[in-house]
Amino acid sequence: MTEHDQKLPDYRCGFVAIVGRPNVGKSTLLNHLIGMKLSITSRKAQTTRHRITGVLTTDSAQFVFVDTPGFQNRHRNALNQAMNRNVTSTLADVDVILFVVEAGRFGPDDDAVLKLLPADRPVVLVINKIDTLVDKSALLPFIESMAQKREFTAVVPLSALRGLKLDVLQQAVEPLLPQSEPFYAEDQITDRNERFLAAEIVREKIFRMLGDELPYAMTVEIEKFDEEVTTRGQELRRIYAAVWVDRESQKAILIGKSGEKLKRIASEARKDMELMFDAKVYLEVWVKVKSGWADDTRLLRQFGFE
Known part of the structure; x- marks a missing residue:
């Protein structure tokens, strides 16, 4: 029995969906959480088209992060319908949801994603791009306004691009994961080939x-x-x-x-x-x-x- 196996009675493991409108930084967040570039990024909206899984394994938990396409309301072709189905099916299968918004900005596209989130899953509000806020005092009123839209399990302001407060996010998510042995090997970082x-x-x-x-x-x-x-x-x-x-x-x-x-x-x-x-x-x-x-x-x- 390895040292890792001996920790299994208290070990936590679960699936964590990263959702939000296009271009809020979901893929950047995934890449920085696992410490390796898995999900591609660009300034072009809807860069992510497939469900990308990134695995982060620690001594006490294994986080299986799932980066999803940004939910698309404007284009109605078969490609976007397939991607939207990808988002909704992911939400039904995960243990925790990270709802990512941009600091100081919440519009109709964000609201459309918020309305998709199931009521029976813990949702952590991730306020990304805090480093871009010109007026830092605007952050607290923004958090208060978001709290009126839904009861969030936790609220974590951070900067995915700069790696700020990612440890706080990890600490907020870990107790929300179910007790379970790890799903993936300790050195595995994705299920994609x-x-x-x-x-x-x-x-x-x-x-x-x-x-x-x-x-x-x-x-x-x-x-x-x-x-x-x-x-x-x-x-x-x-x-x-x-x-x-x-x-x-x-x-x-x-x-x-x-x-x-x-x-x-x-x-x-x-x-x-x-x-x-x-x-x-x-x-x-x-x-x-x-x-x-x-x-x-x-x-x-x-x-x-x-």
Whole structure:
């Protein structure tokens, strides 16, 4: 019996959903909580499209954080409907909910998410981006106004980007988790495989480089993912990624003059993959055009949307 096993009678483990409108910092919060970049981030709304699980294991608890897509009220295509179903199904399965809002800002999109939260789950209000508040004295009135909207189990103001008060959030959540042995191995940080993470890395580089130029309807599919060992005994990943867009004009934007933009996207994505996978990576990226793919349920299933 290991030292970890001996603590099981008092050990806590549970699922913690991170929810909120688009662009409140949910993915940044997940990445900083577990100490590694799992969920991609950009200034473009709705960057997160899939449910991403990040695992944080301590001596007394295992937190299984679930980053969800920002609930979308404005776009009604099949892609966004699938993502909204992802959010609502997650809320029904977790033990604790982190409702993330931006300090000093609460609008109709935030309210729409708040109304989705089940009454029978503990909800911790996470007030993010406190470092951006010009008038710090406005924080307390904002907290008081939020307390009128729902009875929250706890309220934690923090800055996910700067890593401020994340320990306070962890301390608030731990006693809300059920007593249970850990679900995942101590060194496991996600339930997603490298193939999925590779697609997300490519998508992030596209959003970061072309977020203002490229429309929302774009996704990445890993068509081939091979692992091998070189003659020198070095691990190698051969990854072939297809970027799907709606129109030929979007393809031209992605590729850029003489292919320079696509080359840069692939180069930056490869570097991130090598750091994440701790292996050499050979990456090829190309662009495919399919009009209306975001409303094609067959393609959505192929791309991993439920």
